[in-house]
Amino acid sequence: MRVPQFLVKSFKPRWPVRSAGLNFALAYGSVFVLSAGLFLSFIWWNTTGQIERRVEVAVQVDAHDLAQRAQRGGMAGLVRAIQDRLDHNVEDDALYLLVGPTGRRYAGNLPGWPTAVSGTDHFYELAIQRDSFRTRAKMHAYILPGGCGLIVGRDIHGRELVRHVLMDTLIWAWIMVSLLAAGGALVMRGIFRQVVGSIARTTAAVARGDLSRRMPLTGNETDSISQTVNEMLERIDRLMDGVRQVSNAIAHDLRTPITRARARLEEASVTATSEQALRSAVDRAVVDLDHVTSIFEALLRIAQLEAGTRRAAFTDLEVPPLLEGLAELYEASAEEASLRLKLRVDAVRPVHGDRHLLQQALANLLDNAIKFAPSGTDVVMHAGMVGNDVFIAVMDAGPGMSPDDMARASERFFRAEAARHTPGSGLGLSLVQAVVALHNGRMVLQDRKPGLGVTLYIPSLGGELVREGSIV
Amino acid sequence: MRILLVEDDVTVRAFVLKGLREAGHVVDEADNGKDGLFLAVSESYDVLILDRMLPGGIDGVRILETLRVQNNATPVLLLSALADVDDRVAGLKAGGDDYVTKPFAFSELMARVEALGRRGRSEVVPQTRLTVADLEMDLLARTVKRGGEKIDLQPREFRLLEFLVRHAGQVVTRTMLLERVWDYHFDPQTNVIDVHVSRLRQKVDKPFDHALIHTIRNAGYILRAD
Ligand SMILES: Nc1ncnc2c1ncn2[C@@H]1O[C@H](COP(=O)(O)OP(=O)(O)OP(=O)(O)O)[C@@H](O)[C@H]1O
Numbered sequence: 001m002r003v004p005q006f007l008v009k010s011f012k013p014r015w016p017v018r019s020a021g022l023n024f025a026l027a028y029g030s031v032f033v034l035s036a037g038l039f040l041s042f043i044w045w046n047t048t049g050q051i052e053r054r055v056e057v058a059v060q061v062d063a064h065d066l067a068q069r070a071q072r073g074g075m076a077g078l079v080r081a082i083q084d085r086l087d088h089n090v091e092d093d094a095l096y097l098l099v100g101p102t103g104r105r106y107a108g109n110l111p112g113w114p115t116a117v118s119g120t121d122h123f124y125e126l127a128i129q130r131d132s133f134r135t136r137a138k139m140h141a142y143i144l145p146g147g148c149g150l151i152v153g154r155d156i157h158g159r160e161l162v163r164h165v166l167m168d169t170l171i172w173a174w175i176m177v178s179l180l181a182a183g184g185a186l187v188m189r190g191i192f193r194q195v196v197g198s199i200a201r202t203t204a205a206v207a208r209g210d211l212s213r214r215m216p217l218t219g220n221e222t223d224s225i226s227q228t229v230n231e232m233l234e235r236i237d238r239l240m241d242g243v244r245q246v247s248n249a250i251a252h253d254l255r256t257p258i259t260r261a262r263a264r265l266e267e268a269s270v271t272a273t274s275e276q277a278l279r280s281a282v283d284r285a286v287v288d289l290d291h292v293t294s295i296f297e298a299l300l301r302i303a304q305l306e307a308g309t310r311r312a313a314f315t316d317l318e319v320p321p322l323l324e325g326l327a328e329l330y331e332a333s334a335e336e337a338s339l340r341l342k343l344r345v346d347a348v349r350p351v352h353g354d355r356h357l358l359q360q361a362l363a364n365l366l367d368n369a370i371k372f373a374p375s376g377t378d379v380v381m382h383a384g385m386v387g388n389d390v391f392i393a394v395m396d397a398g399p400g401m402s403p404d405d406m407a408r409a410s411e412r413f414f415r416a417e418a419a420r421h422t423p424g425s426g427l428g429l430s431l432v433q434a435v436v437a438l439h440n441g442r443m444v445l446q447d448r449k450p451g452l453g454v455t456l457y458i459p460s461l462g463g464e465l466v467r468e469g470s471i472v
Numbered sequence: 473m474r475i476l477l478v479e480d481d482v483t484v485r486a487f488v489l490k491g492l493r494e495a496g497h498v499v500d501e502a503d504n505g506k507d508g509l510f511l512a513v514s515e516s517y518d519v520l521i522l523d524r525m526l527p528g529g530i531d532g533v534r535i536l537e538t539l540r541v542q543n544n545a546t547p548v549l550l551l552s553a554l555a556d557v558d559d560r561v562a563g564l565k566a567g568g569d570d571y572v573t574k575p576f577a578f579s580e581l582m583a584r585v586e587a588l589g590r591r592g593r594s595e596v597v598p599q600t601r602l603t604v605a606d607l608e609m610d611l612l613a614r615t616v617k618r619g620g621e622k623i624d625l626q627p628r629e630f631r632l633l634e635f636l637v638r639h640a641g642q643v644v645t646r647t648m649l650l651e652r653v654w655d656y657h658f659d660p661q662t663n664v665i666d667v668h669v670s671r672l673r674q675k676v677d678k679p680f681d682h683a684l685i686h687t688i689r690n691a692g693y694i695l696r697a698d
């Protein structure tokens with residue numbers, strides 16, 4: 001038989017309270033009350049049990065003693081012993097009864113053999129009439145040799161009293177504990193609310209667009225959440241910054257070549273007098289548009305790298321062959337610019353990274369060095385270890401950069417004043433920066449007087465140092 | 473060559489079609505994935521040019537995968553507006569032979585299509601000797617002679633020349649050289665490749681009467697016998 005869907009659904013038991021704070025408080029309260037209950041019950045059980053056992057032991061010892069008296073002194077001795085005990089019983093809680101085989105009462109303070117007491121194998125607890133008042137008693141019956149019946153017991157009225165007092169105390173204690181638990185739960189809920197509230201206030205402010213807000217750190221356990229949220233905000237902030245930079249860049253730096261291409265085409269269409277002139281204008285416009293495309297691609301790539309999600313192609317890499325390949329590729333360009341490209345590779349550990357991206361980054365650095373260094377100088381690529389990082393430095397003896405320019409070097413489209421007349425769009429170092437950041441590394445620029453040194457630090461994998469070598 | 477072009481953008485399709493036909497190729501066209509797949513399966517082509525993103529559910533990669541499942545090994549060039557390296561890798565993994573991102577220069581596309589068409593035909597017999605005019609390359613001994621005279625080449629120069637010779641009579645672009653000879657997949661900004669080619673020319677062409685390696689403006693290089 002098929003059960004209708006809604007029934008199945010509604011049968012699922014569901015906790016009705018949604019508020020996490022309330023649940024938290026409820027859980028806290030119930031654990032508290034439950035454990036207090038268990039604790040108090042244990043006290044109750046243990047104390048009353050203890051009293052009970054005491055009575056039983058006293059009765060048994062007493063009976064054993066009387067039985068021995070009977071053996072030694074006969075019936076008369078036994079009667080005397082019972083009388084003796086009754087006389088000396090200050091607390092007036094001892095109960096005895098001695099009857100003969102025929103049912104005749106010989107001694108004791110019980111009025112008669114209680115009808116409920118029919119066996120001799122266990123204790124009986126019953127209400128009895130004593131002199132003028134009713135009370136409760138616990139007793140045990142014994143058959144003595146010769147057929148006499150003996151009952152030894154204790155008045156447990158006092159014990160009942162203790163029991164009541166204890167019960168009252170425990171119930172009050174439990175009520176107080178419950179109240180405390182409820183109070184504590186409310187306090188817990190308050191704390192919880194406060195913590196959640198502070199997170200909620202900050203995130204709400206962020207959602208409304210105030211990205212500068214951060215969670216306050218208070219030094220307690222919630223700091224780990226706050227810290228994560230803060231890191232997240234930091235990242236969102238950076239990404240937003242990237243987006244803003246890109247839109248600014250598109251607004252300014254892409255407009256220029258597009259405007260140029262447009263102007264060229266429009267002018268040619270209006271004024272060109274020969275097919276030759278028209279063609280050359282179109283060709284130049286195509287070059288401009290290619291430039292736009294390449295800027296566009298570089299921007300996209302940088303944005304993608306900064307988003308930090310492009311680690312799919314990461315593998316464990318040996319640095320030396322990578323550098324040797326690049327040195328071989330760029331050596332010809334360096335020579336053409338009358339520069340000497342030197343490679344020095346100390347023993348280095350492998351790194352975890354994307355080969356193509358690292359190649360692109362280093363190619364950008366070599367490209368800059370070759371572009372800016374004056375002819376006749378050396379361009380040096382040097383790799384080695386500092387601490388746990390592999391460093392790769394590209395150094396030239398060119399004009400270098402001022403400290404102010406260095407600080408801005410990895411901004412998109414930044415080009416120093418001196419670089420205005422060289423080709424380029426100012427995205428090379430931005431890309432390097434993005435690649436290095438993706439590898440959890442850093443880029444450091446330094447003035448070598450003369451020249452610029454750009455060093456990339458990339459965390460190495462543990463393991464063997466790999467061969468060293470140099471190409472001069 | 474017989475070429476199939478599957479591309480939904482009218483302007484790009486007309487532009488590529490015209491260029492390929494002018495170069496003397498026979499070209500069929502389709503503007504959606506369904507027709508494209510039908511043509512690709514039912515006809516036989518030397519090269520397929522597939523746009524990655526096509527309307528109507530069947531995109532370029534789907535066509536490609538379907539063909540490869542049917543053991544159809546026709547060389548495929550993917551066109552894409554996605555310049556991401558990951559997309560490139562995904563395209564090649566699906567069985568594509570080459571990848572060109574939009575916007576592209578027609579010369580780049582043309583050079584790659586011709587290279588693919590040639591590969592489809594020639595890679596059957598592994599060659600040990602290559603000759604163009606008076607240039608001889610011995611691929612086993614790794615020696616080069618021109619007009620009987622031995623030319624000393626660095627290993628990389630040898631591979632560069634080998635690539636040019638294998639594609640003799642065809643335009644090869646700088647990006648193709650960077651990818652195939654150096655195995656680099658990035659934009660080198662400066663003219664690194666030009667410098668290497670000009671070095672090679674110094675050794676292979678300069679001492680002799682006529683040049684084999686020619687520069688094609690706005691496109692790349694060609695090694696020709698004439
Ligand atoms: N080796 C160097 N020596 C002197 N200045 C440098 C050097 N490298 C970079 N710079 C300065 O930093 C600026 C930014 O460099 P970046 O590589 O980002 O852009 P670019 O080289 O001008 O253009 P692109 O790399 O996009 O072609 C350069 O314009 C230049 O002013």
Ligand SMILES: [Mg+2]
Pocket residue numbers: 364367368424427428429
């Ligand atoms: Mg640069």
